[in-house]
Amino acid sequence: MTTLDPADGYLILINTFTVEPSKAEELIAVLARATEAGMRHRPGFVSANLHISHDKRHVANYAQWRSKGDLDAMMKDPAAHVHMREAASIATSFSPIYYDLCEVHSVK
Amino acid sequence: MTTLDPADGYLILINTFTVEPSKAEELIAVLARATEAGMRHRPGFVSANLHISHDKRHVANYAQWRSKGDLDAMMKDPAAHVHMREAASIATSFSPIYYDLCEVHSVK
Numbered sequence: 580m581t582t583l584d585p586a587d588g589y590l591i592l593i594n595t596f597t598v599e600p601s602k603a604e605e606l607i608a609v610l611a612r613a614t615e616a617g618m619r620h621r622p623g624f625v626s627a628n629l630h631i632s633h634d635k636r637h638v639a640n641y642a643q644w645r646s647k648g649d650l651d652a653m654m655k656d657p658a659a660h661v662h663m664r665e666a667a668s669i670a671t672s673f674s675p676i677y678y679d680l681c682e683v684h685s686v687k
Numbered sequence: 688m689t690t691l692d693p694a695d696g697y698l699i700l701i702n703t704f705t706v707e708p709s710k711a712e713e714l715i716a717v718l719a720r721a722t723e724a725g726m727r728h729r730p731g732f733v734s735a736n737l738h739i740s741h742d743k744r745h746v747a748n749y750a751q752w753r754s755k756g757d758l759d760a761m762m763k764d765p766a767a768h769v770h771m772r773e774a775a776s777i778a779t780s781f782s783p784i785y786y787d788l789c790e791v792h793s794v795k
Contacts, residue, residue, distance in 0.1 A: 580690055580691065580692045580791060580793065580795070581690065581691035581692075581791050581793050581795075582688055582689065582690050582691075582795075583688065583689035583690075583691065583734075583736050583749070584688045584689075591738055593701070593703075593738070593747055593749075595701075595703070595784075607789055607790065611790055611792065614792045615792060618792075619792055619794060624794060625793065625794060625795075626691075626791065626792060626793035626794065626795070627791075627792045627793075628691050628788060628790070628791050628792075629788075629789045629790040629791075629792075630699055630701070630786035630787065630788050630789060631786060631787055631789050632784050632785060632786050633755075633785045633786070633787070634785075637784050637786070639701055639784070639786055641691070641701075641749065647741075676703075676740050676745050676747070677740060677741045677742075678738035678739060678740050678741070678745070678747055679738065679739055679741070680736060680737075680738050681715055681737045681738060681739050682715065682719055682736070682737040683688060683689050683734065683735075683736050683737075684719065684722045684723060684726075684727055684734060684735045684736075684737075685688065685689050685733065685734035685735075686727060686732060686733060686734065687688070687689075687690075687733070687734070
């Protein structure tokens with residue numbers, strides 16, 4: 580389970596992939612494998628949360644990292660690029676955006 | 688605090704706004720006010736999680752609703768449109784996409 584709390588101060592990477600609907604499940608599987616085989620063992624990885632859109636034209640990864648430095652270190656490692664290239668080859672485009680979580684409004 | 692768990696079965700709405708960097712904070716304030724004054728009292732609202740990108744060119748609302756039916760009911764209410772128009776007038780564009788949360792990979 581993932582928790583969203585601005586007090587954690589995590590870097591949030593929301594990567595939105597555009598994909599042919601017939602390939603959405605395959606992309607989810609590649610991202611899941613990339614996370615388990617690579618990302619989750621790297622310093623500063625907190626979570627990856629994989630979403631599929633109702634029309635299956637988008638896949639979104641809502642990822643938390645301890646800091647931007649940790650994410651940058653991962654991005655510089657050629658080993659990480661293998662998985663990124665595989666995901667990019669399935670998607671028609673992708674848009675990674677770095678965020679800070681500012682506010683949570685919740686009924687819980 | 689917000690929790691992400693596929694077992695909840697929530698509808699996830701990720702709305703990504705593109706904005707002039709000078710207006711990013713204003714848009715966050717409008718979305719926060721809209722959430723507190725309207726959304727959070729509606730049946731099925733679970734959470735709104737407001738993000739600002741590092742370059743301040745994007746604002747993202749990661750919202751959880753109990754079901755698509757609850758979100759559709761809100762969208763049909765003219766009272767909700769006042770806030771949506773206000774947010775839309777500040778942003779240069781926005782892209783709401785409906786998702787299901789498929790998988791969580793977390794170190795916690």
